[in-house]
Amino acid sequence: MKLSTRAATTEPFHALAFGQQAAALEAQGHHVVRLSIGEPDVGAPPDVLAAMRDVMDGRPLPYTPALGLPQLRAAIAADYRARHGVEVDPARVAVTSGASAALLLVLAATVDPGDDVLLADPSYPCNRQLVSTFGGRALTLPTGPDQRYQLSVGALRDAWTDRTSAVMVASPSNPTGTSVPAAELAAICAEAARRDAWRIVDEIYLDLADPAPDGTAARTVLTADPDAVVVGSFSKFFGMTGWRLGWAVLPAELVAPVERLAQNYFIAASTPVQHAALACFTPASLALCEERRVEFTRRRRLVLDGLADLGLPVPVEPDGAFYVYVDVSGTGLDAWEFCARALAGHHVALTPGRDFSDATAATHVRLSYAASAAELTEGLRRIGALLAEVGAGSP
Numbered sequence: 309m310k311l312s313t314r315a316a317t318t319e320p321f322h323a324l325a326f327g328q329q330a331a332a333l334e335a336q337g338h339h340v341v342r343l344s345i346g347e348p349d350v351g352a353p354p355d356v357l358a359a360m361r362d363v364m365d366g367r368p369l370p371y372t373p374a375l376g377l378p379q380l381r382a383a384i385a386a387d388y389r390a391r392h393g394v395e396v397d398p399a400r401v402a403v404t405s406g407a408s409a410a411l412l413l414v415l416a417a418t419v420d421p422g423d424d425v426l427l428a429d430p431s432y433p434c435n436r437q438l439v440s441t442f443g444g445r446a447l448t449l450p451t452g453p454d455q456r457y458q459l460s461v462g463a464l465r466d467a468w469t470d471r472t473s474a475v476m477v478a479s480p481s482n483p484t485g486t487s488v489p490a491a492e493l494a495a496i497c498a499e500a501a502r503r504d505a506w507r508i509v510d511e512i513y514l515d516l517a518d519p520a521p522d523g524t525a526a527r528t529v530l531t532a533d534p535d536a537v538v539v540g541s542f543s544k545f546f547g548m549t550g551w552r553l554g555w556a557v558l559p560a561e562l563v564a565p566v567e568r569l570a571q572n573y574f575i576a577a578s579t580p581v582q583h584a585a586l587a588c589f590t591p592a593s594l595a596l597c598e599e600r601r602v603e604f605t606r607r608r609r610l611v612l613d614g615l616a617d618l619g620l621p622v623p624v625e626p627d628g629a630f631y632v633y634v635d636v637s638g639t640g641l642d643a644w645e646f647c648a649r650a651l652a653g654h655h656v657a658l659t660p661g662r663d664f665s666d667a668t669a670a671t672h673v674r675l676s677y678a679a680s681a682a683e684l685t686e687g688l689r690r691i692g693a694l695l696a697e698v699g700a701g702s703p
Contacts, residue, residue, distance in 0.1 A: 318437055323659040323674075326647060330657040341679065341687035344647075344657035346482060346630060348547045348678045350600055352584075353593035356548070360584035369579040374570040375563070376403025376555070377582040383589045384540075384555055391515075391594075394530045400558050402566050405577045407512050407541035407554035412438055413573065414537050414556055415474075417565045418506045419444040423473040428459045430633070430665035430672070432482045432510070444473075450667040453623040456486040457633065461495040468503065475500045478510035479529070480517050483664045483674035484633040485608075485626025487517055487526070494532035507536040512554075515545035516601055517628030526628065535559040544629070545597050546588050551581050604630050607677045607684055614688035615675075618695055630678040633661075637671040640698055646673055653697070654690040 323344050330340040351357070363369070375381065381401040388396045404410040411434070419425060421443025427435060429448035436446040449467050451457045459477055477496060479488040488496070497507045509529045517526035529536045538557040542548040558566055570576070587593060611632055615622055621635045636646045643660040650656045661672035677684055 314441060318440075319433070321433060322663045326651060326657050326659060329651055330655075333651070333655060338655050340651070341656040341683050341690060343675050343677070343679055343684070343687050344659045346544070346676050346678055347549045348544065348600070348630070349680050349683070350547045352546060352548045352551065353588065353590075353596050355587040355590045355593045356546070356584050359587040360580060363580045363583040372403075372576045372579050372582055374574070374576050375567050376401070376577060377579075377586075380582050380586055381555075383586055387589055388528065388530070388557075391525055392528045392531070394528055394534075396530065396557055397560075400560060400563060402556045402558055402563070402570065403577050403582060404554045404556060404570070405574055406552040407510075407539050407543065408434065409552075409574060409577075410539045410541075410554045410556040411435065411508075411510070412441075413566050413569050414508055414539065414558075414562070415439060415442055415444070416569050416573070417562055418474055418508070418537075420473070422471055424469045424471045425474045425476055426459070426464060426467055426472060427476045428457065428478075428481070429667050430457055430481075430483055430661065431476075432478060433663045435476055435478075435510075439476075445471075447472075448666065456488070456624050457481065457484040458486060458488045458492075459496060460492060461499050464496055464499055472503070472505055474506035474508055476508045476510070477529075478512070480513040480626065480628030482513070482629060483631050483659070483661075484624060485513075485629040485631040486624055487627050490527055490532070493529055497529060497533035497536055501533065501535070507533055508539070509536050510539050512539060512541040513544055513629035514540070515597070516604060516630065518605070530557065537562065542585055542588060545601070546585075546593070547597070547600070548585075548588075551578075551585075553577055553581050553585055604677065607679075607681055608632070610681060610684055611675065611677045611688070614685070618688065618692050620691075620695075630676055632675050632677065633668075634673045634675055635671055636673050639695060642670040643668075643673050644670070646694075649698075650691060650694050654694050656687045656690040656694075 381398040385396040385398040388394045419442040423444040439446040541554040647660045659674040662669040
């Protein structure tokens, strides 16, 4: 029996592979500092946990509509209005089994075999795999520190092909934690719209982005491009990674196609999780999650200062999410060997750049500061021990 070409050629997600190795070490009794996975060390807000307990009281939990519980779609739309000043019709909100399912549905609805989709290098690896799944070609555009590792409208124009059907942007980005400046993102969207291409914007980490200098919340792309496709998630800001719940805000013309695809691919997202997620939007939950965002900025500073003391450069300081993209080229190790030795010899888990990039695959490592301050401090100490072992970094 044969495997599909897709199954045989899909690259593993190396962050998860290093996580599995970390779990094996922990099973042997070792304390592993896990800085490889973008998973907050805090769980869902108490209101959400209470709502989940309430809904699991033995009542029937039938399927919701394919696009989600109407009350939850309305709550997501209301949150855009309250916190981002954008009017979103709840009919345009699709609730999905995690943001990954939202990305899959959006790409299933917009990509045909032979289509080109433009993305930044570095970027989230699963996006490239999803584009390929539907026969598209993921064209990754190398970026550098001067571009904050993000697409620019100039790079977009230079890379455009006659088969380009969509542009995918993540702001803030995984793995770099950097955002596209608002004016540049608006220009990217305007250029793609002028060429009749979809604008697919991953805003999974938007609510973990730094506020503007005037203190207002980071702006959604919908303020500049109401017809952009936006992907969001309950995983990061709300600390609900294992709950597997996300959403997409769709232009009107995509709602019916995505609904049909959702009916066939997933039927619906988890009913009890959708009911519980309504409690994300209570004043108490939102206030707690904002406190956590501020805590992540403190952890970021701890990590940036610690890496600087170790002599490991971070070419661009992040302004959101909970990642730093570290240049390890001065250590004498490539990124894969650096991560392998850090895990095997010092029990600290990191993610090599191979997951995210061709251009920086061998030179950069992603460190997640979603762990506690104590774990981050210990992780930095262990990285320092690795650097001493290989004779690299600061004295």
